[in-house]
Structure formats: structure tokens, C-alpha cells
Amino acid sequence: MAQVVVEGLRKTYRVAVREPGAWGAIRGLARRRWREIEALAGVSFAIGTGELVGFIGPNGAGKSTTIKILSGILRPSGGACEVDGLVPWRDRIRHVARIGVVFGQRTQLWWDLPVIDGFDLLRDIYRVDPARYRRTRDELVGLMRLGPLLDQPVRQLSLGQRMRCEIAAAMLHEPRLLFLDEPTIGLDAPAKLAVRELVGTLNRERGVTVVLTTHDMQDIEALARRVIVIGKGVILADEPLDAFRAGVLAERRVVADFAGEAPRIAIPGVEERAREGRSLELAFDPARIAAPALIAAIAADYPLEDIRVVQPQIEEVIARFYDLHGAGEA
Amino acid sequence: MLRPYLAVLSARFQLVLQYRAAALAGFATQCWWGGMKVLIYSAFYAGARAAPMSFAHTVSYTWLGQAFLMFLPWYADPEVADMVRTGAVAYERLRPVDAWGWWYARALAWTAARIAPRAGLMFVTAAVIMPLVGLGRWGLRLPADGAAVALFCAAILAAALLSATMTVLLNVVVAASLTDRGANAFAAPISIVLSGSLVPLAFFPHAFVPFLRLQPFAGLIDTPFRVWNGELAGLNAVGAIGLQLAWTLVLGILGRCAVESVMSRVQVQGG
Numbered sequence: 001m002a003q004v005v006v007e008g009l010r011k012t013y014r015v016a017v018r019e020p021g022a023w024g025a026i027r028g029l030a031r032r033r034w035r036e037i038e039a040l041a042g043v044s045f046a047i048g049t050g051e052l053v054g055f056i057g058p059n060g061a062g063k064s065t066t067i068k069i070l071s072g073i074l075r076p077s078g079g080a081c082e083v084d085g086l087v088p089w090r091d092r093i094r095h096v097a098r099i100g101v102v103f104g105q106r107t108q109l110w111w112d113l114p115v116i117d118g119f120d121l122l123r124d125i126y127r128v129d130p131a132r133y134r135r136t137r138d139e140l141v142g143l144m145r146l147g148p149l150l151d152q153p154v155r156q157l158s159l160g161q162r163m164r165c166e167i168a169a170a171m172l173h174e175p176r177l178l179f180l181d182e183p184t185i186g187l188d189a190p191a192k193l194a195v196r197e198l199v200g201t202l203n204r205e206r207g208v209t210v211v212l213t214t215h216d217m218q219d220i221e222a223l224a225r226r227v228i229v230i231g232k233g234v235i236l237a238d239e240p241l242d243a244f245r246a247g248v249l250a251e252r253r254v255v256a257d258f259a260g261e262a263p264r265i266a267i268p269g270v271e272e273r274a275r276e277g278r279s280l281e282l283a284f285d286p287a288r289i290a291a292p293a294l295i296a297a298i299a300a301d302y303p304l305e306d307i308r309v310v311q312p313q314i315e316e317v318i319a320r321f322y323d324l325h326g327a328g329e330a
Numbered sequence: 331m332l333r334p335y336l337a338v339l340s341a342r343f344q345l346v347l348q349y350r351a352a353a354l355a356g357f358a359t360q361c362w363w364g365g366m367k368v369l370i371y372s373a374f375y376a377g378a379r380a381a382p383m384s385f386a387h388t389v390s391y392t393w394l395g396q397a398f399l400m401f402l403p404w405y406a407d408p409e410v411a412d413m414v415r416t417g418a419v420a421y422e423r424l425r426p427v428d429a430w431g432w433w434y435a436r437a438l439a440w441t442a443a444r445i446a447p448r449a450g451l452m453f454v455t456a457a458v459i460m461p462l463v464g465l466g467r468w469g470l471r472l473p474a475d476g477a478a479v480a481l482f483c484a485a486i487l488a489a490a491l492l493s494a495t496m497t498v499l500l501n502v503v504v505a506a507s508l509t510d511r512g513a514n515a516f517a518a519p520i521s522i523v524l525s526g527s528l529v530p531l532a533f534f535p536h537a538f539v540p541f542l543r544l545q546p547f548a549g550l551i552d553t554p555f556r557v558w559n560g561e562l563a564g565l566n567a568v569g570a571i572g573l574q575l576a577w578t579l580v581l582g583i584l585g586r587c588a589v590e591s592v593m594s595r596v597q598v599q600g601g
Contacts, residue, residue, distance in 0.1 A: 073423040075594060089594075097426035108421045112345055124337030125425055 003177060003209050004047040004070065009079035011040040011065050011233075039065040041233035042079065047211065049176070052203045054224030054241070055213040058322055062233045063213045067181050070211070071101050083177065097126060100170035100208075104182035107162065108169055109154045115165050116150040119172060126173035133172065140168040144198055160191025167198055177209045178202065184216050196222045217314035229321065236325050245311065248321045251283040253310045254294065259303035267297055278305075283312075334427045335435040342436050346443035353447040360396035360448065361455065367392045368468045382532040386471050387559040391530050393470040394555045397452035400444040401489050401550040402527055403496035404518035407437055410501040411510035419505065422593075429593050430498060430586040437497035441490055474560050481567045485554035488574035492549045495581035496521070502588045526552035546581060549574035 017033045018024055040062045047053055057063050068074040069081060072088035072095045081088060086095045102108070109118040123133045141147055144164045149157060157165065163183060170178060180199065184192045200223055202208045212223060220227060220241065227244050229237040237244055253273065256262075262280040265272070269288030274281040284294055295307055368389055375385045383391070405411075410433060413419040425432065453470070460469030473479050496517075503513040522528050524547035531542045531552045542548060553570045556562045562570050 068420070071424060073420050092423065093426045093428070096424050099424075101421075101424050103420070106416070106418050106421060108424070110341070110345075113341065117341070121337055121341050125334040125427060127333055127426075 002046040003049045003051075003084055004045075004211070005080075005082045006046070006066075006070070007044045007080045009040050009043040009066065009069060009081055010038070010077045011062075011069065011074070012077045013037045013039055038233050040069075040076070040079075043230065043233070043235055044079075045228055045235060045238055047209060049209055050203070050207045051226060052199075052210045052224055053212065054220040054227045055211055055230065056215075056217075056220060056227060056318065057230035057236075059215075061230045063230055064181060066230070067101075067179050067211065067213060071099060071179050072096050097173065098175055098177065100173070100175035100178040102163075102166050102170045102178075102180050102183055104163065104180075104185040107154065107166065109162075109165060111155045112153055114151050114153055115146065115157070118154060118165075119150075119169060122169055122172050128173050132174075136172055136174055137168075140171055143201060144168050144194075158191075160187050160194065163187060163191065163195055164198065167195065167202075171202065171208075175208070178211070180210060180212045180214075182214055183212070184214060184219055192216070192218070199223055217318055221314045229318075231322065231325055237321070244321075245314070245317050248317050248324070249312050250285065250287075251312070252286050252291065253281060253283050253312055254291070255279060255281050255308045255310055256298060256302075256304060257306040259305055263302050265298065265302070267294065270294065281310075334425075335431050338432065339435040339439045342439035343443045346440055347446065350447075353444070353451075356400075356444070357448050357451045360399055360452065364393055364396040364452075364456070372468070383530060383559075383561075387561070388530065389468055390471050390559055391526075391555045393452060393456040394558060395527050395551055397449040397456075398445060398486070398489070398551065398554070399527065400441055400448065401493045402518075402521045402525055403493055403500055403550075404521050405514040406500035406504045406510050406517075407433070407440055407497055408510075409436065409440075411504050414505050414508060414510070428586075430582075430589040433498045433501050433589065434494055434582070434585075437494040437501070438490065441493050441497065445490075473558050478557065478560055478563065481563070481571070482554060482558045485557045485567070485571050485574065488571050488578065489550050489554050492546065492574050492578045492581070495578055495585055496546070498585045499581060499588065502585060502592050505589075506592045521547055521550070524548070525550040526555070530555075544573070546577040549577055 014034045014036055017035045019027060043062070043066060055063055055066070065074065069076050070083060070088060072092045075089040083095060084098060086098075088095045109115065110121065113121070119137055122128075123130070123137075128136075141150065144167065146165060146168060149161055149165060154162060154165070167180075167183065178199075183199070184195050187195065196219060199210060199212070203210050203223075210223075212219065214220060224241055226239065227237065227241050228235060229244070237247075239247070256279070258278050258280070260278065262275050262278055265280070265282065267289065270282050270284045272280065273283045282294075284291075289297075291309055298304055298307070371385065371388050371392065375381060375388075381388070410419070413422065422429065422432065456470035457472060460466060473482060500513045500517055504510045507513065524542065524545060526548065527550075531539060531548060534542055543552065549570075553562070553574055557567045557570065
């Protein structure tokens with residue numbers, strides 16, 4: 001059953017246009033001119049209960065605008081949207097009580113309060129039953145290993161620690177739907193892995209529907225089974241991650257390591273993509289040559305030490321996709 | 331029903347109360363200003379033929395003015411101003427609470443937590459220590475009877491409720507203009523003059539005084555302090571407190587409409 005239904009969502013922002021230079025500034029005082037920016041030009045999709053959807057697109061594509069409308073912060077210029085049967089901006093208070101939101105670039109915890117006090121405050125804000133709150137809190141603290149952090153004021157936490165606390169904070173009232181807007185931004189590698197693991201666990205074990213926006217394609221690869229790609233305010237793709245990858249980039253890859261320096265290989269349907277010392281990355285078209293045949297051909301003619309079939313990096317797939325659609329940042 | 335608002339009220343109160351250095355610095359400044367003003371009134375009364383208030387009442391009014399200076403809504407809640415600047419104000423919309431009530435609870439806590447330590451210190455200094463060291467003539471005189479004390483407490487409570495509605499209105503101006511400079515620039519001079527904080531409202535030209543006492547800022551300073559001095563007693567005091575509460579209601583309703591209208595238009599930029 002669809003938990004989120006979005007139909008023909010539009011949003012135009014009106015921004016003041018200032019002509020450059022001092023004269024422009026003076027003229028702007030007398031007569032202000034406005035320009036309309038279309039952030040969303042008719043966006044439609046549906047998300048089912050328990051899904052984990054990656055919402056991706058270049059900067060300025062309309063990702064955050066969509067999330068803000070879905071979470072009730074922003075009122076759209078047109079179109080319809082329902083989350084669990086509620087219109088976010090019309091039934092704001094009831095709606096926000098049922099969702100959890102984390103903006104990676106902002107904090108929802110009180111900067112000067114110890115983490116645990118911030119959690120207690122959220123308990124009262126969301127009117128959570130105290131016994132139920134204690135259970136949820138203890139589960140989340142265990143799951144995210146927050147025990148040692150609870151007594152520290154939020155401002156003393158590292159970004160990675162803070163982000164774990166933020167996600168826990170967003171889950172204290174047990175929302176069935178979680179919006180994560182760039183939850184791994186600025187995190188180091190272990191912290192990113194920890195956040196991904198948490199999000200995956202929440203989705204798998206607790207059945208929380210997750211809508212994830214990110215620029216980190218590793219996040220998408222690790223978590224999302226479905227991607228929605230948005231560019232210049234319209235949906236460019238909405239399909240399972242594997243289908244998306246295959247559709248954009250049909251070629252497959254092998255990485256081969258040789259005993260000596262990597263040789264030049266001339267097999268029809270095979271192209272060299274990268275070379276580094278004794279290692280070579282080759283792209284091949286599976287319609288022209290099958291993987292076993294290719295491996296056999298290389299092994300027959302060259303001193304092969306190791307060979308691996310790999311998938312193209314998701315970054316590359318996305319970059320290729322944006323290029324195809326002219327969807328790069330305007 | 332009130333659980334989220336009481337929770338944030340208590341959290342903010344405790345947080346602001348921790349700023350001991352700010353409270354002590356404020357107290358020192360207010361002692362200095364109080365002393366200066368008492369000396370100026372002393373000189374003024376020495377040469378005055380007819381003053382609108384007795385010297386003792388004017389001195390008490392002055393010390394109370396220093397103790398409760400933080401009732402003046404001379405700037406918007408800095409926490410809200412900060413959220414508007416950083417865009418964290420978006421999170422405010424994610425809370426299942428009424429936006430006005432949310433800001434009101436915080437404003438009330440902020441005001442109360444800044445007043446409590448300063449007023450306590452000021453009472454001890456002006457009403458206890460000064461008479462003990464022989465400066466009683468320039469100190470704070472206590473109210474005449476228990477009824478006056480009770481009415482004064484009611485008037486102070488009403489002043490706190492009223493002050494917070496004004497802070498929320500300033501917050502709204504800040505949210506609408508995306509900066510706290512404009513709101514703060516006009517709030518300070520208006521509230522200092524019209525509340526009676528600069529000089530008691532009784533010192534204004536006779537023709538203006540009745541009107542000055544009807545406007546909302548009078549409820550912050552002038553009303554409770556005249557109750558303390560016994561100039562407003564019995565039914566007159568009750569009526570004055572009623573006026574404070576009426577203004578609280580009017581400004582509260584105005585603020586609530588304004589918050590909803592501004593917050594529904596607020597566009598969170600970037601990110």
C-alpha cells in the first residue's frame with residue numbers, strides 16, 4: 001500500500017533580481033523586480049510502506065524542496081500530495097507527529113543540553129508515553145551505541161557522533177516514515193558506515209519507510225533498492241537500482257592483474273577503461289562477448305594472476321546519466 | 331495538552347539560569363544605573379516645587395525598574411533570531427506544536443530566567459543592605475501591607491505574561507524580515523520610554539498621563555510599581571491588572587495570527 005503519494009507537485013520560488021553594481025542597487029530600491037524560479041515542475045511518484053528509496057539529483061534539482069513539502073515545512077504552488085492519508089502542509093501538526101526528519105546540515109538537538117536531556121525534551125514535545133519512551137530510547141541507545149554520549153552536551157560531540165544522536169532523536173516517537181536529507185554529509189568513512197548500518201537496520205528490522213537524499217552514491221548503493229532521480233524539477237528516472245544502472249550503462253567490467261606490466265589487449269567488443277601498473281580495467285559488451293569467453297581469451301594469451309568481474313562505480317553511472325539528460329547544475 | 335510547552339518552558343528556564351556571569355554583570359550594571367538615577371532624582375527633588383510622586387516612591391520605582399528591567403521587550407529572542415539566520419527555523423515546523431505557543435513558552439522562560447536572579451539580588455541590596463548601612467533614604471521601601479504585596483505579585487505575573495507576548499511579536503518581525511536588526515532597533519527606545527523605565531509615566535505632561543497608562547507598555551513597569559507603592563490599591567489595582575491581562579490577550583491573539591501567516595510563507599532557502 002502506498003504510504004506517500006505525490007501527484008503533479010509544483011513549486012515556484014519568487015526571488016528578487018538585483019542588477020549588478022551600485023546603480024543596480026539604487027534602482028532596486030525604487031522598483032524591485034522579481035524572477036520566478038521553478039523548483040518543481042510537476043513531480044509524481046508513490047512510495048510503499050517499508051520501502052527504502054534513494055532520492056538523488058544534482059544540486060538545485062528539487063530534492064530538498066520535495067522533502068520539505070513532504071515533511072510539511074513548505075507549501076507547494078500546485079499539485080497534490082498525501083502521506084498516510086494526510087496533506088502535510090494542511091494537517092501539519094498531526095502529520096509531523098508521525099514522521100521523523102533528519103537534515104544532515106542542521107541540528108534538531110539543543111546545542112547546550114546534554115543529549116539525554118534533549119531526548120527527554122523530545123519525549124514531551126511528541127507527548128510519548130513515558131514507559132514506551134524509555135523502551136524505545138533504550139533500544140535506540142543500544143542500537144546506535146550512544147551510551148557513552150548521553151551525558152555530553154551536543155556541542156561537544158563530533159559530527160559522526162552527533163549524526164547518530166540526530167537519527168535516534170528522529171526515531172524516539174516511533175515514526176513509520178523517516179526522511180533523511182544528506183545524513184552522511186561531512187562524515188568520515190567509519191561514521192558513514194555506522195550511519196548506513198543504522199538506517200538499514202531501522203528499515204529492515206523495524207519496517208520504517210525511509211526516503212534518503214544524498215550526494216554520496218555509496219549511500220545509495222549500500223541502502224536503496226529503488227532510486228528516484230530528479231533533475232531541473234522533473235523526475236528523470238524511477239526504477240530499481242539494478243535496472244537503473246543497466247539502463248544507463250550496459251557495459252560490464254573486469255579488472256585483471258598480470259604477472260608483468262599490463263599488456264595491450266585487442267579483443268573485439270572490449271575497451272580499456274583504466275590501467276595502473278600491472279592492473280587493467282576492461283569494459284566489455286556482454287552482447288558481443290560473454291564474460292567466461294573473455295576471461296578464457298585473456299588467460300590463454302597473457303600471464304594472468306587474478307581477475308574480477310566488477311560493476312561500474314555508481315558515481316560514474318550517475319554522472320553519465322546527468323550528462324545524457326543535460327541535468328547538471330544550472 | 332500543555333506538556334510540550336511546559337517542557338520547553340522548564341528546559342529553557344534552567345538553561346538561561348546557568349548564565350551566572352551574565353546575571354552578575356547585569357546586576358552590577360543595574361546597580362550603577364539605579365544609583366545614578368537615585369542621585370539625579372535626589373538633586374531634582376531638592377529644587378522641585380511640585381513633584382508628581384513622593385521622593386520615596388520615585389526611589390522605590392527606580393530600584394524596581396532596575397530589578398525588573400528584563401521585562402522590557404527590547405530585543406527579539408536571540409535563539410529565534412539565530413534560527414532564522416541559520417535556517418534551523420525549518421525544524422520548528424517539524425514539531426507537533428502550535429507555533430505561537432511554542433515561541434511564547436520559550437519567551438516566558440527566557441524572561442523569567444533573566445529576571446529571577448537579578449531581581450533577587452536587587453531586592454537584597456536595595457531593601458535590606460542599603461537600610462542596614464544607613465542608606466535607607468535612598469533604598470527600596472517595602473509595600474504598606476500584605477494586600478499590596480499580593481496584588482504586586484499578581485501584577486508582576488501579569489507583566490511577565492504580557493512581556494512574552496511582545497517578545498513573540500518581535501520574533502515574528504525577525505522571521506518576516508530575516509534579520510533581527512530592524513526589530514531590535516525600534517523595540518528598545520519605544521519600550522524604554524513608554525513603559526516608564528526611563529522616567530516614571532507620572533513625570534510626563536499631565537494631559538498625556540491617562541493615555542500613557544492605557545497603552546500596553548505601561549503594564550510592564552508602571553502598573554506593577556504603582557501597586558507596590560500603594561498608588562494603585564484595592565479595586566484600582568485589580569482594574570489595572572485586568573488591563574495588563576487584556577493587553578496580553580490582544581497581543582497574544584495578534585501574535586498568533588501573525589506567526590501562522592509568517593511561518594506558512596517562510597521559505598527555507600538552500601540546503
